[in-house]
Amino acid sequence: MDWDWGIRKSNNSRIYPDGRRVDYTTGTVTMSDVITTAPVKQVSLKSLEKKLHPRLLSLSERERIRDLRSAGQSLRAIGRALGRPASTISRELRRNSVAAGYHPYAAHRAAAARRPRPKERKLLREGPLRDFVQDGLRRRWSPEQICHALAKAHPDDQTMRVSVETVYQALYAQARDGLRWEVHTAVRTGRTRRKPRRGPGRRIPRFNDPMVMIGSRPAEVEDRAVPGHWEGDLLVGAFGRSAIATLVERTTRYTVLVHLPDGSRDSAAVHDGLVRAAHAFPPYLRGSLTWDQGAEMARHKQFTAATGMPVYFCDRASPWQRGTNENTNGLLRQYFPKGTDLSRHSPEDLEHVARELNSRPRKTLGWDTPAERLRDLHTA
Structure with missing residues (x-):
């Protein structure tokens, strides 16, 4: 045309x-x-x-x-x-x-x-704009602080303008040219490479099997009216090389500690350990399990098929959505301090700790113990 x-x-x-x-x-x-x-x-x-x-x-x-x-x-x-x-x-x-x-x-x-790129970068040219930016970086200013300072110092000079993104691109281009230490000291995060971010609609699914999110959890789970709904997580040891799976029943606050062979935290070991623990529960205590989006729950569909317990996942970076388990893990750190090797604890050790924790009076239970509340469920 x-x-x-x-x-x-x-x-x-x-x-x-x-x-x-x-x-x-x-x-x-x-x-x-x-x-x-x-x-x-x-x-x-x-x-x-x-x-x-x-x-x-x-x-x-x-x-x-x-x-x-x-x-x-x-x-x-x-x-x-x-x-x-x-x-x-x-x-x-x-x-x-x-x-x-x-x-x-x-x-x-x-x-x-x-539209075509690349175009000549502003900060590649010698001049007062580049000098101002370099001086700001030497004074440990952030790119955003530099951009606003430029507008304030030169309100009528449009040539003394640069965007935050332009400053970052110039820094990371330097890192690719081998000046990694200079970039490391100039950027507060210490990164010498960009960290890609995706919007919610572009994120890669966490697991092959789609997750059922906590928003789909029945109301009876939220108000703790019906027992049998559990929250779970991993208690992780030194350097992330060992772990213990923890389960807490929402109504009674009863705690179960799941031994993982050699402290392994892969999805196969966690799946097998949780299935063994769930099979020990009476049928009325197999309601559901709420977990975070950790990779250890990649086999959540197999767990549901083996136990009949649906798994609900918390939203990203929302540990408060399984607050009962978070609080319990805090108590467990009295027995399993951070930075220790958790693989050295035997199943008997875990049973002893769980028994001691379940024998503590709880204010939220009217000073009953979790063991007493679970016993009342058995006799009701």
């Missing part, structure tokens, strides 16, 4: 980006006003038809801007019609209008020409 190359058609004529007007009726070539403010780069059809992020204006939106502007609509009215801020419309017209007016095809082509 001619407009791909910046060519307009008008009254059996073609107007080229360099200002040439070819009139096919008379066969003459004349020079007219150039329709762009800068030389038009050659843009491929693929670039012009590329599917854009919704935050970027599309060709159809640019055509509507032209039509609404020609109809005398204000910037705010055009913005409302397109569902865009008025500032977006103002910036589009300011960037891409010429003496002859606003031309959507030329504007779309110019925007496509501006």
Whole structure:
């Protein structure tokens, strides 16, 4: 298509980006006003038809801007019609209008020409902007502090502006060039590589089998009205090389400690240990299990099939959703201090600790013990 190359058609004529007007009726070539403010780069059809992020204006939106502007609509009215801020419309017209007016095809082509990367980085050029940023980093300022300080120190100088992302990109580009120690000292996290982050909709599923989240848990579990619903987690030893599985019944606060052979915390060992523990429960105590999103529960579907107990998962970084178990693990640290090897404890050792913990009077139980509350369930 001619407009791909910046060519307009008008009254059996073609107007080229360099200002040439070819009139096919008379066969003459004349020079007219150039329709762009800068030389038009050659843009491929693929670039012009590329599917854009919704935050970027599309060709159809640019055509509507032209039509609404020609109809005398204000910037705010055009913005409302397109569902865009008025500032977006103002910036589009300011960037891409010429003496002859606003031309959507030329504007779309110019925007496509501006998109390609990489472009020259601001901070690669010697000058006061780079000096200011380097001085701020030496004073251990964060990139955000540097950007705001620039605007405050040079309120009328638009060349003394840089975004937070530009500063970070310059730092990590340095790290790739071998200046890792300098970047390590300049960035507060100490990272010399970017840490990718995904939005909730783009995260890779935690397990092959989909999780049932805690929001789907029945109301009877939440109000502790019915016994048999458990919360679980791993108590982890030194260097993450050993672990003990802990189970706490929500109604009675009764605790069960599950021995894992050699302290192994992989999904197979945890699955087998939890299944053995659950088979020791009477049927009325096999209600459900709530766990966090640890990799050790990758076999949660097999656990449910073997025990009949559905597994509900807490939201990410929300340990308070299984607060009973968290509090119990805190008590267990009296017996299993952090930084110790938990694999040296035998099943008999764990049974002794669980018995002692279940014999403690609890304020939340009216000073009954968990063992007494569980006994009452048996006799009821």
